[in-house]
Amino acid sequence: MTSATNSSIDGQQCPRHEDLVEDRLVLWYFVAALTFMTISMLAGILMGLQLLRHNPLPAIEVLSPGRWRMVHTNAIAYGFLANAFLGIMHWVIPRLTLRPVLSNPLSYLIFFAWQAVVLATAVGILFGQAQGVEWGETPVWIDPFALLGLLLVAINFGAPIINAPGPLYVTLWYYLAALVWTFLTYAMGNLLPEYFVCGSSAGAVGGLFIHDLVGLFVTPLGWGMMYYFVPILLKRPMWSHGLSLVGFWGLAFFYPLQGIHHFLYTPIPMFLQYGAVLSTIALEFVVLTVIVNFVGTLYGTGDLVLRNLPLRYFYTGILFYFLTCLQCALQVTLTFQALIHFTDWVVGHAHMVMFGVFSLWQLGVMTYLVPRILKTEWYNPKWCEWHYWASSGGLLVMASDLILGGLFQGWSWAALQPWDASIHLSIPFWSVRLVAGLVMFAAQILFVVNFYLTWRKSTRSFSVTVPATGAAPAFGQ
């Protein structure tokens, strides 16, 4: 990357975008993310079919449903979400800090290494090498490489953030923390239960791991991204930056001990379980501050959400975030937990937060950035609209269906009906889930085709330095 060329605007020095951001890498990350999302969704569809007893690949050990399920969750977390976040960070961090990442060759090395890690994980899982930790199924021999990769990511992105003159904008706080948290969370979940602790203790660490993966990796990267893109698209700063800092520090202090709320009614001591319940309730207040802030920022310009597609994605995600937190408030009570534990309520909750919130945000950012990077309008803007409606509509149906189905399953078990009865009553719900999943899948394929055709019609050549942001094409400003 060339050294920053300064241009004078309003008497101030400002580096040029193309000296800061490696646009090509951002696009590559998006391509990788969408590829893994396609694989993951295919695996989800296979798993959905299996639950309806229509496994299209019976009697093939390597492709057995249990393994597909792990490919589904791992490819989404490390293949789709992580890749999309990394691409977006390559855009956001240099623009916020006015500094490029530490090293461009290192960025490319990380890109290829990360794809190798995710692919090796998928292959390892299919060949029966999964590690016995939920969401930490990455085969044991891959863990050191994954950790090294995360360390390099932290160094590459951490350098410009640490060198930026303070005080930091809230996005950078979230990003800085996520870089450290992700490394530590991965190490804790994958190494502690494997080598150091066992029994209930390993269970407690496992709970901490799955929860922290959502709360200390996905959540800070997601909210950090929103605090950057929402003000830009709304053309006004956040309603209150102070309140956003309350949200950040609240997350930092209350999140780490919540994992145990996944293990209520287990042999883990009751005071720890109550502790997790308490800190979950405290976090609900924190979430409220974040949502109030985003609604406050929108105040008076609500119609923009209807007209601007990326903003619509963002605020739809915020609405789903509010709904999932509302669910959390119910789930964390012992009474309610007794009803919904082990049911499809939890699966509905997981899809709502992972797809309804974080994936929709990322798809919104892609919808905004792809034309800006390729310097041409979307091949078919109408398809983008279809993508939005089918994704969010499909998810709404899938999540509501599973949440409702979960309640019926819980009631069936509470009434001490035979297990078969609960399977029987689940069939219609699982069928609806499959149809909704197929709609969501079709939407992503449409997006991928639109992306490909947009890239093909773009005249931008990445070997030549050209301005990265220009007369903003569709959906932008």
Add this chain to the structure above:
Amino acid sequence: MSAHRTHWLTKIVFALILTPAILGFANKFLDLVLVVQGDEDGAFAVTPIVNYLLATAGFVCLLLWTAARGAFQDLDGPSRVMFENEQRFEKLARETALD
């Protein structure tokens, strides 16, 4: 929204969060001491708590360091700077596109 209003709102929300947090933390710490002193079976619970304490200690230090560097004096400053920088990027990009 005026800076004054932002200020007292932030303080109220802060108090709302901090009070239950401090109470909860003190209670939890007491429980930890009891577990470590007594019942051997419960001692495994120390792992997640020590995890939490370490993380929290780090964050307390970071918070104090940030406060000492003046990050909480002009709360909306970084937001303004970020927004102005983005507008500069846009202006520069438009100028380059016109050239």
